[in-house]
Amino acid sequence: MRAKTWLGVVLLSGSTLAYADYNAGLAEFRQRNFASAVHEWREAAEQGEGQSQFALGKMFENGTGVKESLDKAYKWYRLAADNDVLEAQVRMAELFLSESIDGRGPADAVEWLERAAQSGHAGAKFQLGLMYLEGFGIEEDAVAAARWFEQAADQGHLQAQNNIGSLYENGRGVEQDFSRAFDYFNKAARQGDAMAQNNLGALYARGRGVEANHAWAVFWFATASRNGNDVANANIQPSLSKLQDKTVISPRVNIRSGAGTDNARITQLTQGTVVYVLGEGEGWSQIYFEKDGEPVLGWVATRLIE
Known part of the structure; x- marks a missing residue:
């Protein structure tokens, strides 16, 4: 290629x-x-x-x-x-x-x-x-490739962070090391690299380099998908099936960008909508759902779903 x-x-x-x-x-x-x-x-x-x-x-x-x-x-x-x-x-x-x-x-x-x-x-x-x-x-020369990727990654180059993460994950040009793969994917994912977000989700789903956590897997798959990674969208369902699903019980509820009413409203859901809970705390739940065929992440007051 x-x-x-x-x-x-x-x-x-x-x-x-x-x-x-x-x-x-x-x-x-x-x-x-x-x-x-x-x-x-x-x-x-x-x-x-x-x-x-x-x-x-x-x-x-x-x-x-x-x-x-x-x-x-x-x-x-x-x-x-x-x-x-x-x-x-x-x-x-x-x-x-x-x-x-x-x-x-x-x-x-x-x-x-x-x-x-x-x-x-x-x-x-x-x-x-x-x-x-x-x-x-x-x-x-995969060894030389890894050397250059790692140097660029350590300077903050996002694509290089993803690529050296992939080489560590697959043991190409370097000794296989899932923990180092996780670290590099995590750095790039948190700065918005969609490919790294998908790869990080895969590590969470498989429990490689980190304890398996399907909530985090769904979070990163959904984030990658919304950032344009088509592969990530197909990866969501297997991890989603491992999560608890709940239903909206009020006629109409606000979904917010963060836990608390001070955060922006991103959409509304109606009674009967099925959502998947990624985490809970202080009366709020982070949820995953689909709207107009697109994955959405948001927060809802826990008392409004059951």
């Missing part, structure tokens, strides 16, 4: 630089005076200032303030990359990965990714991990 996850590059940085012309160009850019920004950056770029070279490359690539030209963009990216501008090294790799430059391909991206990764770029480490894992542009 080809590596499809691109690194993503911030267009311009507001960091303090040695060349005042870069900051002058940035000020013009922010005022949407694009031709003036190009003038300022070109002067600094021609003096060898890396950030201005990268900025000028972006302007040529996007056709902003100048006639669009990928060839000229590539020229300035290359100069900036040679000047150790991480964003430029990453952009060079992206162009090679997408085969946008004639005669260059994924194998040519490796050099620039490794340079950026060695300098600490988490996205470059993640992309290298993908390439090593899939043998894309480089010889397949």
Whole structure:
């Protein structure tokens, strides 16, 4: 499978630089005076200032303030990359990965990714991990993939946290360790990564790396499903069958985003609706139910269900 996850590059940085012309160009850019920004950056770029070279490359690539030209963009990216501008090294790799430059391909991206990764770029480490894992542009090496994923994960890269979690779960490139898999899935899941949320739910359902808990499994499956993970939706039912179901006993009850009336109302349920209890405390129950075919998590006063 080809590596499809691109690194993503911030267009311009507001960091303090040695060349005042870069900051002058940035000020013009922010005022949407694009031709003036190009003038300022070109002067600094021609003096060898890396950030201005990268900025000028972006302007040529996007056709902003100048006639669009990928060839000229590539020229300035290359100069900036040679000047150790991480964003430029990453952009060079992206162009090679997408085969946008004639005669260059994924194998040519490796050099620039490794340079950026060695300098600490988490996205470059993640992309290298993908390439090593899939043998894309480089010889397949699960051990190297795991090393790069783990480094990126420890820098907070969500997809890398999910991927190294999967490698620990399956014992690929590392010794199998469900506890470490749980830790990495948990980190990414709590920051909103839908794939990690599904994977965390699976560990709870199977009791791997953590004590089996079908309430938590349903919670994470439902959360992943609502975040767009289709696999998670199919995983809900087996764990749901292990939970206690109750019925709404009042004509109409408010379902809230948290325990207590101070929390926002997310919907209402009518008498007879079946819900599944995930947890209870201080007169409130966290519940799971489906509405319009979609999984929903919410809170309801415990006295209103039985």
